[in-house]
Amino acid sequence: MSGYAGDPDGRGGQGRGGHEGRGGRGYGDERRSSAGRQRSAARSRGARSTTSQAPSERRKRTDQARTAAFDVLREVDESDAYANLVLPPLLRERRIRGRDAGFATELTYGTLRLRGRYDAILATCVDRPLSGLDGALLDVLRLGAHQLLGMRVPVHAAVSETVGLARNRVGAGPAQMVNAVLRRVSERTLDEWLSVLEKEAPDALSGLASTQSHPLWIARALREALAGNGRATDEIGDLLAADNAAPRVTLVARPGLTDASDEDAWGDADLVAGRWAPTALRLEGSDPSGIPAIRDGLAGVQDEGSQLVTLALAGVPVDGADSRWLDLCAGPGGKAALLAALAAQRGGKLVANEVAPHRARLVARALAALPEGVVEEVRIGDGREVGAEEPGAYDRVLVDAPCTGLGALRRRPESRWRRTPSDLAALTGLQRELLASALDAVRPGGVVAYVTCSPHLAETQLVVADVLKKRDDVERLDAPAAVRAVVRPAAREEDEIPLGERDDVQLWPHVHGTDAMHLTLLRRTA
Numbered sequence: 001m002s003g004y005a006g007d008p009d010g011r012g013g014q015g016r017g018g019h020e021g022r023g024g025r026g027y028g029d030e031r032r033s034s035a036g037r038q039r040s041a042a043r044s045r046g047a048r049s050t051t052s053q054a055p056s057e058r059r060k061r062t063d064q065a066r067t068a069a070f071d072v073l074r075e076v077d078e079s080d081a082y083a084n085l086v087l088p089p090l091l092r093e094r095r096i097r098g099r100d101a102g103f104a105t106e107l108t109y110g111t112l113r114l115r116g117r118y119d120a121i122l123a124t125c126v127d128r129p130l131s132g133l134d135g136a137l138l139d140v141l142r143l144g145a146h147q148l149l150g151m152r153v154p155v156h157a158a159v160s161e162t163v164g165l166a167r168n169r170v171g172a173g174p175a176q177m178v179n180a181v182l183r184r185v186s187e188r189t190l191d192e193w194l195s196v197l198e199k200e201a202p203d204a205l206s207g208l209a210s211t212q213s214h215p216l217w218i219a220r221a222l223r224e225a226l227a228g229n230g231r232a233t234d235e236i237g238d239l240l241a242a243d244n245a246a247p248r249v250t251l252v253a254r255p256g257l258t259d260a261s262d263e264d265a266w267g268d269a270d271l272v273a274g275r276w277a278p279t280a281l282r283l284e285g286s287d288p289s290g291i292p293a294i295r296d297g298l299a300g301v302q303d304e305g306s307q308l309v310t311l312a313l314a315g316v317p318v319d320g321a322d323s324r325w326l327d328l329c330a331g332p333g334g335k336a337a338l339l340a341a342l343a344a345q346r347g348g349k350l351v352a353n354e355v356a357p358h359r360a361r362l363v364a365r366a367l368a369a370l371p372e373g374v375v376e377e378v379r380i381g382d383g384r385e386v387g388a389e390e391p392g393a394y395d396r397v398l399v400d401a402p403c404t405g406l407g408a409l410r411r412r413p414e415s416r417w418r419r420t421p422s423d424l425a426a427l428t429g430l431q432r433e434l435l436a437s438a439l440d441a442v443r444p445g446g447v448v449a450y451v452t453c454s455p456h457l458a459e460t461q462l463v464v465a466d467v468l469k470k471r472d473d474v475e476r477l478d479a480p481a482a483v484r485a486v487v488r489p490a491a492r493e494e495d496e497i498p499l500g501e502r503d504d505v506q507l508w509p510h511v512h513g514t515d516a517m518h519l520t521l522l523r524r525t526a
């Protein structure tokens, strides 16, 4: 978290990597300090330009950034929109750029992510239940709380600008209430507030859920997932804190299409090698859109965990032919593009299947740069039917199943508030059917990877156990060995990737710095 107490606008210009909350791990410290240096430089540039502007002009600019954040929050609330899809075009339309865009981005994503924490604090400052407040008023209060406690905007600026926003967008009466409530919020520091929340919580897990801003059912499910994977349950605080830190942008250099040494491909992007996957490059900064390799489809934006599980599927030995691969649930196509690049290097072909037509179009786009002939087909269809339609037709099959996404909460700031435990029943039924179909679609001797970006036991271990209970033609493979075989040689030697004792793999944001991807590898035996 960086403070901007000396900023005449009374606001910070923090980018995506802000450290939110206590108890986060210290990975990426080196990068954080370099980002800090960049921010200092930006700050001094900003300070110069600010002094040349009239106060009324400065206020208008600042209001624009806060108003943009407010408008995105309302769309997320009222239309179930995704903030990361709404905010960038809105900033472009309103010509909000540079530090103002950075401020609006941090204000929007930080407020959404830490909504649970701020609601718990606001509940102690408002004399009626928050559920009785108008949604727009509550969003204004949350924005004010994030400026005060998450961005260190000076109190006078955070309060007066947010009261102005309330007056413009909600009304004069509510604006008075915003003034009173934010003054109460400003009476304590973040650490003091977190102590209050911890003391008020009925038990330790509820305290962590509230201070680290997660619904209690998710905190409980994540703690169970840690235990079910042989990890200490007291890691839960670190895991929840890791969900609150915006991830760095990781790119995949698709093998055979480009690599890190290809200078023309990367332009002047500032890149460092990934920690685990030999295909991974981490971007300093947050906008990959201008990088030539991304524009041309030779590279993509992809979490390192996604890269690792895909490389592991491609790397595990199969008996016999190895020429026809299937991605059963391919949209939007990140893993399909990596799989196809790997298949191309071995003279193989990929079929990419996706049930949603608009997502199938994204798959086709992601695969556009692959050499001709590698992509046999991008098809629109229900993956549950492929096993019956094409029994034993593939050598390798990826089931990257639709899931709750509880392993990628750091990427979608609003998603933790949208999911409910009732989503699980429908998803786990679908996951079982997709895995069963994949096992029918692979030939004896071939391999299936079951992958989720959720560590929830009901979506991972229980799905696999249930499907295998009904079959005697499948064996479990050593997934940790398959992952170890594909990590970067340097990581293998110096810093062996911690993968636990089970035969499946569960990655974690607080341990590996990846999304919490699950991987089970299965071989069809007869």
Ligand SMILES: C[S@@+](CC[C@H](N)C(=O)[O-])C[C@H]1O[C@@H](n2cnc3c(N)ncnc32)[C@H](O)[C@@H]1O
Residues within 6 Å of the ligand: 306, 328, 329, 330, 331, 332, 333, 334, 335, 336, 353, 354, 355, 356, 359, 381, 382, 383, 384, 400, 401, 402, 403
């Ligand atoms: C986790 S995403 C896959 C992500 C993808 N592998 C990637 O790396 O870009 C799951 C996908 O499964 C699709 N899906 C859902 N139900 C399906 C079904 N019955 N058959 C095939 N695909 C399905 C969803 O539309 C979604 O695109």
